[in-house]
Amino acid sequence: MMVERLSELDRDEALDGLTEWDWDESRDAISRRFVFADFNEAFGFMTRVALLAEKADHHPEWSNVWNRVDIVLTTHDAGGLSARDIDMAEAIDALVG
Amino acid sequence: MMVERLSELDRDEALDGLTEWDWDESRDAISRRFVFADFNEAFGFMTRVALLAEKADHHPEWSNVWNRVDIVLTTHDAGGLSARDIDMAEAIDALVG
Secondary structure, X not given: OOOOEOOHXXXXXXXXXXXXXXXXXXXXXXXXXXXXXXXXXXXXXXXXXHHHHHHHOOOOEEEEEOOEEEEEEOEHHHOEOEHHXXXXXXXXXXXXX | OOOOEOOHHHHHHXXXXXXXXXXXXXXXXXXXXEEOOOHHHHHHHHHHHHHHXXXXXXXXXXXXXXXXXXXXXXXXXXXXXXXXXXXXXXXXXXXXX
């Protein structure tokens, strides 16, 4: 499946709906930090994201330190942000309510 | 429980037994990269490490990109490497055989 990098217009429109995410122009990626009560909650969240990612076959770059999870989304095949990143960001946001 | 930073002597002895791990002097931390066949294997490994970490109440700083997991171990309470990091590194190594 061909994955297209979003045009600037589509990207700006998508980012309007993802106010909690930061856009990194240098990487054409979006990122968000999630903070939980403790490691148990943080890793529980990661497990849910892992299942989403595997199902969508679209995986984050992410890191975890104790109660904190940092997620970066970009589409290597498209050389930047694609609709798959926006869909994944929305699905992840839905997990945290 | 008081956790003591390892002396240089104890650290060098411990690192001799952890040949797959790199020591980062600037952070007084040890790190190792693990590479798996795919995300399924990588996250399966992370889940096992998470259970070890939670049981030991000693958690890694780590990141994952697709089939790759990078783990950093240090003991913030001790201001550097402690016996808890060595124990955790050995337990993690035991998972990958």
